[in-house]
Amino acid sequence: MKWKNYLIMFIMLFVFWLLLNNSLEKEIVLLGFGISLVLPFLLCGKCxxxxxxSLSPKAILYSFLFLFTFLIALVKANFDVARRVLSPSLPINPGIVEVKTKLKSKIGRVILADSITLTPGTFTLEIIDDSIFVHWIDVQSTDIQENTKLIVSQFEKYLEVMYG
Amino acid sequence: MVNILIIIAISITLLSIAVSMLRFILGPSPVDRVIAFDVMSVSSIALIAFISVVSKRVIYMDVALVYGILGFLGVIVVARYLEKGM
Amino acid sequence: MDTNILEIIGGSIAIAGSIFLLLGSIGLYRMPDAYNRIQAGTKASTLGTILSLLGLFFIFPSWFGKFMVLILFVLITNPVSSHVLARAAYHIMVPLTKLTQVDKWKERREIDESRKAHLRKVKIQKEGE
Incomplete structure (x- = not known):
């Protein structure tokens, strides 16, 4: 299982090096390849x-779908903020609500929390066990199940396949 | 032609940094000031990118990246300090 | 001719991005408490910066790598810093605005505190015996 961590770390470092250098000359590519081959072994005590x-084709397809959903939600969030900011009466109705997540892995939860932060009107305050505390600019209900359905489930169905 | 568009964008970004500066000065709590700093540093990334396109030097993009990293670190450090002390 | 049209499209996208940045800072100025300011500031500044960089990418397509690194960087770090700030604000008890409807986290924390106090009491009683 450890080799998967090394492989993903290597790919990330190598792609980052290529993007940062922004060129495909032979020396640069070879140097980056060598450095990013060695670096995971030095840095990862226990990655x-x-x-x-998950690296199955379904998970890769779902990660693209997730990205698509996320970008649409991000644009919607911004028009929502713009509408609230520009209207003279400042229509806000804020509150802190609790939602539940089914995700087990840490990285899945981090990505879920980040996506909640960038979607319309909500952002994550804290994660305790499996409950996420969300600051919502326009509270519609205080029921946990209903809020989970409204805020979390649109991303969770993709992240569940990607990270389990 | 394109330079005019970019210069308009630069002036709007500068205006937005000025408005954030107002919150930075007014902000009643330290957290408000740090939020204003965060928004200013993220806007500055866009500003440096605009400047690098106007002056056609790719090296300024690296400056923008380093500026972003330093701003992010500063926000994290101040938030940790507010939450737990040194 | 083609490149010229691309450049104008890119410039317009960059202007749209900077308008989002401006909206974000107006929100930062108008919102009543720190949490709502974080909402407005973070969201608008994220999309504003991403749109500006995307527009600049249309003008200089050969700088693809640099723009991509910056977009990924903003997309990953901005939610993190807003979350850390909001948690710090809650811990040092920056007051919520009067418009606030519910505060579930406070209820949860009160339950936790009372449970901890109860356990402490039980422990002291046992040690006393």
Whole structure:
């Protein structure tokens, strides 16, 4: 299982090097390849971050779908903020609500929390066990199940396949 | 032509940094000031990118990246300090 | 001619991004408490910066790598810093605005505190015996 962590770490470092250098000359590519081959072994005492990441074709398809959903939600969030900011009466109705997540892995929860932060009107305050505390700019209900359905489930169905 | 568009964008970004600066000065709690700093540093990334396109030097993009990393670290450090002390 | 049209499209996208940045800072100015300011500030500044960089990518397509690194960086770090700030604000008890409807986290924390106090009491009683 450890080799998957090394492989993903290597790919990430190598892609980051290529993007940062922004060129495909032979020396640069070879140097980056060598450095990013060695670096995971020096830095990763115990890399367990990506152990739960699934690499099946379905998971890869779902990660693209997730990205798509996320970008649409991000644009919607911004128009929502713009509408609230520009209207003279400032229509806000804020509150802190609790939602539940089914995800087990740490990285899955981190990505879920980040996506909640960038979607319309909500952002994550704290994760305790399996409950996420969300600050909501326009509270519609205080029921946990209903809020989970409204806020979390649109991302959770993709992240469940990707990270389990 | 394109330079005019970019210069308009630069002036709008500068205006937004000025408005954030207002919150930075007014902000009643330290957290408000740190939020204003965060928004200013993220806007500055866009500003440095605009400047690098106007002056056609790719090296300024690296400056933007380093500026972003330092701003992010600063926010994290101040937030940790507010939450738990040194 | 083609590149010229691309450049104008890119410039317009960059202007749209900077308008989002401006909206974000107006929100930062108008919102009543720290949490709502985080909402407005973070969201608008994320999309504003991403749109600006995307527009600049249309003008200089050969700088693809640099723009991509910056977009990924903003997309990953901005939610993290807003979350850390909000947690710090809650811990040092920055007051919520009067418009606030519910505060589930406070209820949860009160339950936890009372449970801890109860356990402490039980422990002291046992040691006393």
């Amino acid at each position: 367990e971050v990506f152990t739960n990441l």
